[in-house]
Amino acid sequence: MASKVAFVTGAGSGIGRATAQLFASRDYAVALVDVSEKGLQETEASIQSAGGTAAYFVCDVSDDMSVAAAVTGAVARFGKIDAAFNAAGIDGEAGKLTAEQSLENWHRVIGIDLTGIFHCMRHLIPVMLANGGGAIVNCASSAGVRGAAYCGAYSAAKHGVVGLTKTTALEYGAQGIRINAVCPGMIKTPMTQTGPMKELIDSMVLTTPLGRLGEPEEIGAAVMWLCGPDATFVHGQAIVVDGAITSR
Numbered sequence: 001m002a003s004k005v006a007f008v009t010g011a012g013s014g015i016g017r018a019t020a021q022l023f024a025s026r027d028y029a030v031a032l033v034d035v036s037e038k039g040l041q042e043t044e045a046s047i048q049s050a051g052g053t054a055a056y057f058v059c060d061v062s063d064d065m066s067v068a069a070a071v072t073g074a075v076a077r078f079g080k081i082d083a084a085f086n087a088a089g090i091d092g093e094a095g096k097l098t099a100e101q102s103l104e105n106w107h108r109v110i111g112i113d114l115t116g117i118f119h120c121m122r123h124l125i126p127v128m129l130a131n132g133g134g135a136i137v138n139c140a141s142s143a144g145v146r147g148a149a150y151c152g153a154y155s156a157a158k159h160g161v162v163g164l165t166k167t168t169a170l171e172y173g174a175q176g177i178r179i180n181a182v183c184p185g186m187i188k189t190p191m192t193q194t195g196p197m198k199e200l201i202d203s204m205v206l207t208t209p210l211g212r213l214g215e216p217e218e219i220g221a222a223v224m225w226l227c228g229p230d231a232t233f234v235h236g237q238a239i240v241v242d243g244a245i246t247s248r
């Protein structure tokens with residue numbers, strides 16, 4: 001059994017990948033979870049070439065049985081799960097006014113960004129309870145703590161992630177599971193660099209208080225703190241890491 005085990009969804013790219021690499025650099029064995037096998041292979045190779053331990057599990061977080069298999073696979077491989085970062089997500093038809101976004105987009109974004117987190121938690125929590133506790137960080141967004149024009153489904157899903165985080169914190173804290181959310185601002189990942197939001201984000205960068213996008217590792221650093229020994233009384237929080245864009 002590995003001494004510490006982390007479970008990371010969205011580990012095939014961006015924030016999830018950077019956070020998985022940070023967990024590995026801190027001696028966690030890391031279960032890498034994503035719908036993209038190519039992305040998972042790249043992340044696994046980067047961790048292993050740096051001397052770390054990782055194994056990947058292809059999984060669609062919007063499918064409950066797929067998540068169940070990934071969690072079971074991670075426990076079979078590493079024996080337990082101490083920390084989890086649920087980061088898999090999409091922005092869907094972001095960039096369109098809400099009434100112009102399709103019904104299909106609404107269900108897809110809610111299914112991955114919100115229901116996907118529920119699926120992960122409903123399978124991770126029993127594993128952590130059996131192990132005496134753990135730490136879960138759910139990836140919300142600055143769009144989960146204030147309105148975000150042109151991101152209707154996404155903003156609704158991320159507000160839901162914050163609500164689910166706070167509610168489960170009330171339910172499971174006494175049993176040793178700390179549950180928090182991290183709310184990134186605009187971060188330099190494929191989601192913002194290649195997706196439908198690129199133009200909008202490029203035009204907003206210079207108006208942000210720090211005048212730049214954040215790096216995925218700057219979100220990973222917050223996740224390390226939330227899962228680590230210096231945050232043992234931090235619970236049920238939505239920690240905004242956004243270079244102050246929500247301070248305006």
Ligand SMILES: NC(=O)c1ccc[n+]([C@@H]2O[C@H](COP(=O)([O-])OP(=O)(O)OC[C@H]3O[C@@H](n4cnc5c(N)ncnc54)[C@H](O)[C@@H]3O)[C@@H](O)[C@H]2O)c1
Pocket residue numbers: 009010011012013014015016033034035036039059060061062087088089090091112139140141142183184185186187188189190191192
């Ligand atoms: N980049 C930003 O500015 C930003 C800001 C706020 C919040 N976030 C959130 O951070 C998280 C990571 O985003 P990112 O910027 O790294 O984007 P990204 O596109 O680089 O990575 C997202 C990952 O999620 C995976 N994924 C998508 N759908 C999936 C599914 N159904 N099942 C499993 N995996 C799936 C993708 O394959 C990809 O590897 C997301 O939840 C996103 O909403 C990002």
